[in-house]
Amino acid sequence: MPPQYRYQQIAEDMANRIKSGEFPPGSRLPSRAELCEQYEVSSFVADRVYLMLKMQGLTESLPGAGVYVKENAPGR
Known part of the structure; x- marks a missing residue:
């Protein structure tokens, strides 16, 4: 298996x-700053993480409010 990027x-x-x-449906995920601190990564990496979760259909972003777990997220 090839190595994975940190994000x-x-x-x-x-x-x-x-x-x-x-993180149940409707819950808010950690902010970008919190994710950066928790995983010791840059904001660029945090943005990529949230983009991947959105592409998987697990989350949705609400401008100015944060990133939330979708109510009908796959695998739930």
């Missing part, structure tokens, strides 16, 4: 946390 690893971890119920 892929974090997105996979966040997706697993969503699917396990740690």
Whole structure:
């Protein structure tokens, strides 16, 4: 298996946390700054993480309000 970029690893971890119920439908995910601090990454990496979660259909962004787990997220 080829190595993964850091943003892929974090997105996979966040997706697993969503699917396990740690972040239930409708819950707000950590802010970009919180994600950067938690995983010790740059804001660019955090943005890529949230983009990947959105592309997987797990989250939706509300401008000025944050990133939330979709009510009908796949795998839930």
